[in-house]
Amino acid sequence: MYEIPIYTKQQLALRNGQDRDEIWVAYKGKIYDVSKSRLWRKGMHYEHWAGQDLTHELPDAPHSDTVFDKFEQVGILE
Numbered sequence: 687m688y689e690i691p692i693y694t695k696q697q698l699a700l701r702n703g704q705d706r707d708e709i710w711v712a713y714k715g716k717i718y719d720v721s722k723s724r725l726w727r728k729g730m731h732y733e734h735w736a737g738q739d740l741t742h743e744l745p746d747a748p749h750s751d752t753v754f755d756k757f758e759q760v761g762i763l764e
């Protein structure tokens with residue numbers, strides 16, 4: 687049976703858009719791959735950096751969490 691992988695904060699941090707090609711963002715325990723987004727190029731999105739849990743930063747955004755709908759969940763944040 688397929689199980690979604692669990693990643694640590696340290697593993698997530700490597701996907702910050704600088705160290706590897708993959709760009710990941712965690713939100714409410716889920717890790718999304720936003721590598722294809724033009725808005726997350728090099729891991730930066732307005733004042734925010736990928737490779738971390740941005741759950742508590744979402745209220746600062748001018749949008750809701752529906753922005754994650756089109757991205758694939760690649761993991762669970764440990």
Ligand code: HEM
Nearest residue numbers: 713723724725732734740741743744746747748749753754
């Ligand atoms: C000052 C803070 C922020 C600003 C000004 C901002 C602005 C934007 C804008 C203008 C868009 C595209 C239009 C839209 O979908 O509404 C967008 C998309 C998006 N934002 Fe933010 N955002 C901010 C914070 C955040 C945070 C904290 C997260 C993650 C928790 C986030 C995740 C996303 C995602 C995943 C997309 C979709 C990207 C795409 O479709 O390619 N944003 N944001």
